[in-house]
Amino acid sequence: MLETLEFINEDFPWFFTLLAFLGGAIWGSFLNVCIYRIPAGRSVVYPGSTCACGKPIPWYHNIPILSWVILLGRASCCGEKFSVRYPVIELMTAMLFGMSWLTHPPLPALIGMLFLSFLVCSTFIDLDHMIIPDRFSIGGMVLGVLLSVCVPSLHAVEGPPVLANIQSGVISLTGALIGAGLVYWISVLGEIVFRKPAMGEGDVKFVGFIGAFCGWQGAVFAMFGGAFIGSIVLLPVLLVARLLGHGQEAAEAEDGEGEEADESVAFGAQVPFGPMLAVAGGLYFLWLEPYVDAYFVEFAATFLGK
Structure with missing residues (x-):
């Protein structure tokens, strides 16, 4: 067969x-x-x-x-x-x-379809409700580690069966921990600097989920690649929202409704970051993995002398 x-x-x-x-x-x-x-x-x-x-x-x-x-x-x-x-x-x-x-061997491809499904669901739920359900973030993280143990080829691990399974599981778990930890500390520092929450807990868990399927390189790329995508897509939106809010504030100030205008400006500042993380994670899994991994290897060789 x-x-x-x-x-x-x-x-x-x-x-x-x-x-x-x-x-x-x-x-x-x-x-x-x-x-x-x-x-x-x-x-x-x-x-x-x-x-x-x-x-x-x-x-x-x-x-x-x-x-x-x-x-x-x-x-x-x-x-x-x-x-x-x-x-x-x-x-x-x-x-x-x-x-x-087209881009992966059969078993990693099938697992990748599940990974991409979680990304799609999380993206649109976050857009609609500003939340990422735990069944996709935490549940996906656990599932990613388990699948990595069962299918070492997901992380391109080869070797004796038991050792390959353990190594693949360690790669997945490391990716989950580094991904979640990285976003957590960025969130903490952002809250200290800006004196308000910089990122939600859902984003922390979501990057951990991406790391479980893509390793720490994918998690790091999702974080910074997502921020780059967000800056390109969201900055114009925020600018327009603030300009429109400012115009509305000026008009409503004459009617004694300046407080509502402040809410309009604040509305433009709340943007879900999950979709940007999902786009970056999907790009890494489908196309950019060899290039991103090669960059990290070159970076380590240049700056760490390895």
Whole structure:
């Protein structure tokens, strides 16, 4: 059976990539359910998908990506629009799964699909609610360590079975501890300097989760790469928010409503960092791992004399 699969993969490499893409689209539909229901404390299994009007959605109107296109973004039962975010998440997950299969051996690729699923869920829940559920951060951290012990190839560890398993587990645990510890101390120092919380506890645990799957190099890159991405994406948003808030403050000051304007400015300052960490962690896992690891090796050789 295994030889047959290897034969198919060698002669028809697109076949399993296509399966990964289609599987990712289907899984992305389930992630939409998780993103909506988990913060509300609802079951992700029961009941089945329903429209906003309360009517169940039949399976032929719940085909990932295609249903939204065929129905032109409107529910078949009541004609109400439903968000384009649903097919976007399905397409995103499908593409991530396909890339995971193309860039990794089979077992690490499958584990990577789980890792990427956690990143997608955490990203959109953090965007919606400014939280990262512990089941993705702490649960993902524990799961990453266990999977690393079982599948040493996740961290490219080779050697005798037992020793390889132990070494891979140590790499994962080290990544989790360094990742969480790094963010924790940055958070502490940021709070001392700025006299207000610089990062949430969810971010601390989330970087630990990334480190469990990607090692300490991935955790460090997620932290600083996420900050870089955040500075590019978020600084313009914060600037616009402050400019708009300042204009609103001036207008409302004439009506004696300056306090509300201050809240408008403060609103622009609260931005979830989890999505930026997730983007950086995903980039590291899919494409940047060899380049980032090589940089750390060169850095150690240059500045530490090793």
